[in-house]
Amino acid sequence: MLSAGLASKIEASSWFKANWAPYLLVDADLRIRGVNPAYERATAHARSWLVGERLFDVFPDNPADPAADGVANLSSSLERVFRTGARHWMGVQRYDVPDPYVPGSFVYKVWAPVNSPVKDGGRTVAVLHHVQDVTAVLSRADEDTTAASRLTGLQAATDALWRQFPDVPREAVLGVLTHSQRVVIETLGAPDLERASALARLRLEARTGHPPLAGPPADRRGTSDPQLPARRLQHQTLVILVVVNGLPSSAGPIIVPACAVASRRRSRHADTRV
Numbered sequence: 157m158l159s160a161g162l163a164s165k166i167e168a169s170s171w172f173k174a175n176w177a178p179y180l181l182v183d184a185d186l187r188i189r190g191v192n193p194a195y196e197r198a199t200a201h202a203r204s205w206l207v208g209e210r211l212f213d214v215f216p217d218n219p220a221d222p223a224a225d226g227v228a229n230l231s232s233s234l235e236r237v238f239r240t241g242a243r244h245w246m247g248v249q250r251y252d253v254p255d256p257y258v259p260g261s262f263v264y265k266v267w268a269p270v271n272s273p274v275k276d277g278g279r280t281v282a283v284l285h286h287v288q289d290v291t292a293v294l295s296r297a298d299e300d301t302t303a304a305s306r307l308t309g310l311q312a313a314t315d316a317l318w319r320q321f322p323d324v325p326r327e328a329v330l331g332v333l334t335h336s337q338r339v340v341i342e343t344l345g346a347p348d349l350e351r352a353s354a355l356a357r358l359r360l361e362a363r364t365g366h367p368p369l370a371g372p373p374a375d376r377r378g379t380s381d382p383q384l385p386a387r388r389l390q391h392q393t394l395v396i397l398v399v400v401n402g403l404p405s406s407a408g409p410i411i412v413p414a415c416a417v418a419s420r421r422r423s424r425h426a427d428t429r430v
Contacts, residue, residue, distance in 0.1 A: 158183040158282040180285040218252035218262040226251030293337035320368035
């Protein structure tokens with residue numbers, strides 16, 4: 157059972173209050189025990205409306221969506237975390253939220269939720285429910301079938317990238333992909349998952365210092381690349397060039413000028429001089 161003292165301690169902690177990521181603290185009775193400011197902003201629901209309420213009373217399924225499965229999937233995920241004591245990522249989930257300003261109406265929302273156990277004395281007494289709002293890159297289309305296919309495509313693209321970069325958590329891969337899709341939308345005026353995936357791949361290469369991996373994880377064990385530092389530098393330069401000069405085109409690869417790599421290498425050495 158989540159004690160009042162532990163719930164207050166978590167909610168009062170600086171990491172919970174100041175975190176840019178939306179968090180909700182839920183106890184074993186699925187009652188909301190804590191809400192951070194980022195969650196208030198993401199859902200347009202004030203903390204005072206949520207704390208003490210049962211989760212699915214304040215966030216029910218949208219009755220206007222016959223395919224709504226947010227309550228069922230989130231309930232299953234929370235039960236799994238309480239049962240196993242292990243973190244669970246739900247993938248990409250459509251879960252509309254009630255419009256607080258228009259009674260009876262719901263706001264279209266798509267999330268990437270992660271549920272993590274809160275333990276006390278070795279027992280899971282609560283769950284930290286973290287959501288990443290990806291609605292902006294999956295804006296509702298005229299037809300729900302189109303919106304659903306976009307959601308499926310985003311999930312598939314995330315899985316494909318994660319298989320290439322298994323050393324990065326799936327939710328982090330999704331974060332990079334959705335941000336890349338926002339860049340594409342701002343640049344081109346329309347979503348383009350292929351270009352967003354190409355940009356996300358470059359950014360993940362810069363982050364990990366290795367190109368996309370192929371083959372099952374078991375085949376990758378024991379391998380090392382002495383050129384990783386140089387590769388990382390080149391991939392970082394690629395990302396800079398993409399940001400400055402535009403998005404990668406499916407027509408062909410981006411050519412990185414040798415002078416750009418050399419310039420960045422000299423800059424890095426200069427920064428380390430005493």
